[in-house]
Amino acid sequence: MTKNQFTIVTLFPNAFNDFMQTSIVKRAISKKQINIDIVDIRTFADNNHQQIDDAPYGGGSGMVLQALPVIKTINSIKTAHPTAQVILLSPQGQQWNHQLAYSYSQKDINYILVCGHYEGIDERIMPYIDAEVSIGDYVLTGGELPAMVIIDSITRLIPGVIVTDSHLNDSFNNSLLDYPTYTRPEVVLGMKVPAILTSGHHEKIAQYRHQQALLNTYKKRKDLLKKYPLSVKDKQIIEEYKLSIKKSRRKEQ
Numbered sequence: 604m605t606k607n608q609f610t611i612v613t614l615f616p617n618a619f620n621d622f623m624q625t626s627i628v629k630r631a632i633s634k635k636q637i638n639i640d641i642v643d644i645r646t647f648a649d650n651n652h653q654q655i656d657d658a659p660y661g662g663g664s665g666m667v668l669q670a671l672p673v674i675k676t677i678n679s680i681k682t683a684h685p686t687a688q689v690i691l692l693s694p695q696g697q698q699w700n701h702q703l704a705y706s707y708s709q710k711d712i713n714y715i716l717v718c719g720h721y722e723g724i725d726e727r728i729m730p731y732i733d734a735e736v737s738i739g740d741y742v743l744t745g746g747e748l749p750a751m752v753i754i755d756s757i758t759r760l761i762p763g764v765i766v767t768d769s770h771l772n773d774s775f776n777n778s779l780l781d782y783p784t785y786t787r788p789e790v791v792l793g794m795k796v797p798a799i800l801t802s803g804h805h806e807k808i809a810q811y812r813h814q815q816a817l818l819n820t821y822k823k824r825k826d827l828l829k830k831y832p833l834s835v836k837d838k839q840i841i842e843e844y845k846l847s848i849k850k851s852r853r854k855e856q
């Protein structure tokens with residue numbers, strides 16, 4: 604039986620159809636490395652019209668998702684998965700990143716992901732929530748896209764889901780961005796693959812890739828380098844790059 608369980612609590616179950624039938628997530632499901640269940644909050648509406656939202660107390664625009672249908676949904680999932688951790692997707696949550704994805708992938712994977720919608724959810728669901736997660740400082744129309752982001756980023760880190768070691772080179776894995784990659788053909792519209800990559804010299808290729816990852820990070824995300832333990836050689840590579848930029852600027856003048 605699959606151990607790694609995600610249960611999504613949503614008002615839009617169909618939003619996950621393509622996600623579950625695509626690429627690595629699809630393969631992980633078919634190899635029983637993960638299981639994804641989707642539960643429609645409307646199933647737990649306590650009226651004939653299946654209404655699960657209402658106007659906010661105190662006034663204001665928009666509709667608020669009612670607490671009880673959400674609490675009932677969580678409780679019913681918990682009868683099958685009593686140890687599941689309940690994660691609320693919300694722009695107010697802790698910001699998701701690669702380190703968090705890694706730590707979530709190393710625990711027992713049994714998560715209930717609650718997708719909010721409308722203007723928000725009645726605050727009285729909070730005692731049923733273990734963690735609140737945001738995927739960035741912007742407001743989306745609902746938690747469905749964030750739930751997919753979280754499941755995708757955790758799943759690819761589960762041992763055996765993608766080719767061993769391939770995620771060790773991931774951008775952010777060691778606070779460096781990725782090095783540039785190339786595939787056939789060797790020349791595209793006059794642009795050649797760096798010669799070192801076709802040399803077959805594995806040690807030199809590894810050095811080159813590290814150097815490129817370092818410079819990529821320096822050019823695009825200097826802030827990440829503050830967390831990275833630069834070696835003497837690394838510092839030299841960056842200094843040489845800065846010098847080459849200065850020289851090329853002087854030539855242009």
Ligand code: ADE
Pocket residue numbers: 692693694719736737738739740741742743744745746749
């Ligand atoms: N719901 C709406 N916006 C969100 C965000 N940025 N992260 C997580 N859940 C959300």
